[in-house]
Amino acid sequence: MAVIFVTGMSGTGKTTALNRLEQRGYRVVDTDVGGWIEDLPLSEGVGTEPQWREDRIDALITEHEISGKPLFIAGTVLNQGKFYPRFDEIVLFSAPLEVMLERIATRDTNPFGKTAEQRDQIVADTAEVEPLLRVSATVEINTHKPLADVVDQLAAFAGHSPNKIHFRCRP
Template identity: 70%
Template sequence: MTVILVTGMSGTGKSTTLEALALKGFHTVDTDIGDWIADLPLPGGGTEPQWRPDRIDALITEHERSPETLFIAGTVWNQQDFYSRFDHIVLLSAPIDVVLERIAARDTNPFGKAPEERERIIADTAEIEPLLRESATVEIDTRGPLADVVAQLEDLA
């Protein structure tokens, strides 16, 4: 059993990459889709969209009995609580201009179309991506062909 987290900022290709891996027969879960995330309390007060710990724990625990590789995609505040359960933490990255072009062109997710959302993406990338990079065991630049990104992830599996 191998469990791989695929993380990165919005527009770096997490969902597209997981779709390609699923087409190759891998078990994939995009936590942006479905009931994996809820607004949960933060330690200092307030709330933030986070993984539902019970759901993520059950997913990984169930998969630990499987010989298949599981790819989980997501970027949430509490993902670090699960880092010890991943065999690899893969950061997908691309320059901000590439990310913004992708977000403007995509039709599968409305996030990032409004100017204030684009400004948030720029600010989050500057603040959060370095933290993701520190925790990553592998970083993949997604400017290249999707097939190359998928091949690098397959090598980890």
């Protein structure tokens, strides 16, 4: 069983890569959609921050620990570090800032990053948050290379393709 966590700033290609992995037959969960995240108060008591619903993430990982099937999870939230010990790989997606901003400007699958304020937040988060993610990552993939290469590199962490049947020959 492999649980591979993909994290990174907005516009690095997490959703696109997971969609390709899903097309190859892998189980993927993009935590940006589907009720995996809720706004919770910050520990300082001022404001809220999107965080994983820990009960749901715990159940998801437990299910896959039992199943023995690989799982790819993607997201970037404040409390993701609580689950790092349960991931086989923590993969940081990175790309040059200008590439990220161009992708965000042209994507139609996610409205985040369309306003000047949101783009400023992406620039600030890239400077502040990405270095913290880098320290915790087990591997970094620069997603400014061809998508197929990125997806192949991710799939290698899962061990084998879920679409292939493996036979064991007896001597």
